[in-house]
Amino acid sequence: MRPPRESEKLYDELKTMIATRRLPPGVQLPSEPELAAKFKTARNTLRRAMRILEEEGVLERHPGKGTFVVSDGEAPRINFPIPYPGFGKDWKRSGAQVRELLRGANLAAADMNCRLVTVPVSRKSESAEFDAEALKNVHPCDMVLLASVWFSPVFEELSRRGCKVAFVHRQSFHVKKYASFMRGWTLLEMNRIDGMRRAVSMLRAAGCGRIALVHPFLDEEEPPVVTGYRRGIAGRQEEYILNQPAESVPQLGDFYRRSRFDGLVVSGVCFPLWVQGNVNAVLDIPPEVKVILWEADDLLCLEGAFGKMAFPAIQIGYDAVRMLVSGQAAGKKYEAAWFI
Numbered sequence: 600m601r602p603p604r605e606s607e608k609l610y611d612e613l614k615t616m617i618a619t620r621r622l623p624p625g626v627q628l629p630s631e632p633e634l635a636a637k638f639k640t641a642r643n644t645l646r647r648a649m650r651i652l653e654e655e656g657v658l659e660r661h662p663g664k665g666t667f668v669v670s671d672g673e674a675p676r677i678n679f680p681i682p683y684p685g686f687g688k689d690w691k692r693s694g695a696q697v698r699e700l701l702r703g704a705n706l707a708a709a710d711m712n713c714r715l716v717t718v719p720v721s722r723k724s725e726s727a728e729f730d731a732e733a734l735k736n737v738h739p740c741d742m743v744l745l746a747s748v749w750f751s752p753v754f755e756e757l758s759r760r761g762c763k764v765a766f767v768h769r770q771s772f773h774v775k776k777y778a779s780f781m782r783g784w785t786l787l788e789m790n791r792i793d794g795m796r797r798a799v800s801m802l803r804a805a806g807c808g809r810i811a812l813v814h815p816f817l818d819e820e821e822p823p824v825v826t827g828y829r830r831g832i833a834g835r836q837e838e839y840i841l842n843q844p845a846e847s848v849p850q851l852g853d854f855y856r857r858s859r860f861d862g863l864v865v866s867g868v869c870f871p872l873w874v875q876g877n878v879n880a881v882l883d884i885p886p887e888v889k890v891i892l893w894e895a896d897d898l899l900c901l902e903g904a905f906g907k908m909a910f911p912a913i914q915i916g917y918d919a920v921r922m923l924v925s926g927q928a929a930g931k932k933y934e935a936a937w938f939i
Contacts, residue, residue, distance in 0.1 A: 606647035609638060613648060617657060617668055621763065623675035623742065625712055626924055628658070628666045675713045677742045677920060679704060680733075680750050684719040695872075695896035696912045700746050700767060703916025711924050715744075720753065729753065737762065742923045744916075748773040754780040763926075765919040770823040785922045786930035789910045792827040794935030798864045798891045798908055799831025801937075805905065807862030807889055811839035813849055814866040814893070818842060824893070828864070843869045852883040863888055867895035867909075875900035894935070908935040
């Protein structure tokens with residue numbers, strides 16, 4: 600028996616990818632040069648394999664647009680894990696950043712004729728109480744959009760199943776810790792280290808000589824905001840760092856009297872969404888202290904800040920879905936935007 604020709608092996612591989620939904624119904628295939636490079640084959644070999652799939656009605660070519668997997672009547676599905684049922688509607692507890700990621704992902708799903716399905720993975724937003732049954736409808740080679748390292752308990756399972764995953768991360772140590780599970784994932788990175796460095800540098804340029812950082816979760820391993828803060832002060836002053844609980848209004852009077860800082864970067868996560876008013880008055884610090892609200896969002900009703908910085912979460916969510924559907928493996932890094 601003669602060994603299978605190269606085009607026949609490629610045909611089998613492509614058909615398996617389509618059958619297991621690694622290439623889901625309706626998705627557009629990469630260009631011929633990209634596919635040939637991916638499979639390390641000649642373009643003529645690729646064309647022969649794809650021609651057979653077209654004749655079988657598995658692929659269809661649209662001149663001027665590209666080649667698509669024929670739809671089976673069901674739109675491609677993208678799974679968006681959420682911490683608990685009703686997360687998207689619970690605006691008092693769910694972070695605005697994740698809600699905006701979800702909004703952007705929904706916009707992209709509509710534009711690309713996909714279904715975005717939220718998947719609650721715990722009952723009470725406890726990462727230690729993940730419900731394994733929640734993943735029963737996430738099929739091998741499905742597409743998954745992960746919005747936080749909070750979902751790290753499912754990383755190994757998604758990797759084992761061979762799911763196509765886009766992971767939005769904030770430069771935490773988890774990216775290195777779980778690197779073995781992330782091979783082949785599309786990584787969308789919020790550049791918090793350089794963003795924090797820029798925030799501190801802006802305060803220095805405005806004449807501040809004693810700049811403080813107030814942020815939650817600073818007991819985690821290698822917090823990127825601390826790295827950025829230290830790069831910003833560059834050894835030119837003492838460090839003034841306060842680990843503040845999330846969604847607990849900071850009262851910084853005592854911290855100010857100890858440190859006498861004249862510039863401050865404070866995380867928007869430290870404020871419940873109902874807080875409003877002059878930011879210095881809310882924080883109980885003198886009005887002359889220049890304040891930058893870090894990772895602030897449009898629901899943070901605080902006035903009088905020197906400035907605000909945030910990441911384009913809607914755009915990131917949109918890009919994540921677009922990359923998943925198009926099969927784009929290369930990730931992207933996003934910078935924090937400055938606004939008043």
